[in-house]
Amino acid sequence: MFFLPVLYLPLLGQGSTSTPVSGYIELVNRAFGQDQELVNGKQYYNRHSRSMGHPYLLEGWAHQGSVTLRGKTYHNIWLKYDIESQQVEVEYRTMNGGDNQVILVNDRVDEFYIGDYHFRRLKLEPELSQIQFYQVLGGGPLVWYIRWEKKLVPVSGDSRFIEEFTEPKRHYLVELEGNLYAFSGDKTFVKIFPKGIQKDMKRLIRSNHLQIRSASVEQLELFIKAATELITEGGTR
DSSP states (O other): OOOOOOOOOBOTTSSOOOHHHHHHHHHHHHHHTTOOGGGOEEEOOOSOTTEESOSBSTTSSOEEEEEEETTEEEEEEEEEEETTTTEEEEEEEOTTSOEEEEEEOGGGEEEEEETTEEEEEEOOOTTSSSOEEEEEEEETTEEEEEEEEOOEEEOOSOTTOSEEEOOOEEEEEEEETTEEEEOSSHHHHHTTSOHHHHHHHHHHHHHTTOOTTTOOHHHHHHHHHHHHHHHHHHHTO
16 A cells, blocks of 8 residues: 655644645645544554564454544544554545555544444553553443553564564453453353353353354354343343
8 A cells, every 4th residue: 555755743733834744734634624633643654664563453454444533433434453552543545646644642532443343442450551442342231341462572583574563462351230350261251240140151151162362353242142141131030
């Protein structure tokens, strides 16, 4: 994909009136008119030209989705989620026919969808200094939150690269009847539930051949639906 010449320039509201910024603001005006909240961020540039792999969720290219900024939702846009630096990037076509990419300001992002993947910006883990983006699965009495993580680590043996991105890692939290729980695997997950349905929950995991730590998001979504039904039925016994 073609990108405009790389300049690390703050966008609107950043206090600069130099010619390059003015030119960029004109570009944004032509692309989005006066409503520029969507592209009010930092100009993207590739900080990892000597890194193996990529920092993104999914395959590393933009996916269609939506983003809500300060309560206003923008649909049918192209997004990438950098899980190494916890940043959301927007790609768009300019009036000149070129492609451009900006990094959104995290404080303005309420939630976003990349395809069917739904993320919200939340403060769920007190030990983390910054508010994080969490993928949200389920609803009602049972909600799962997934915090995705990648790291940059040194690499040797290849003069072309100095570092590489690790495989994505998931950190789980579960909200059950309004209470938030962390867990590390199937056994600790089952213990979250009332004793009266723990055996049924364990049976549900086994019957679906589910390994929570390695299950795909799609498998987890199906399991959460079944687990929610089990919780509801258990509550009416």
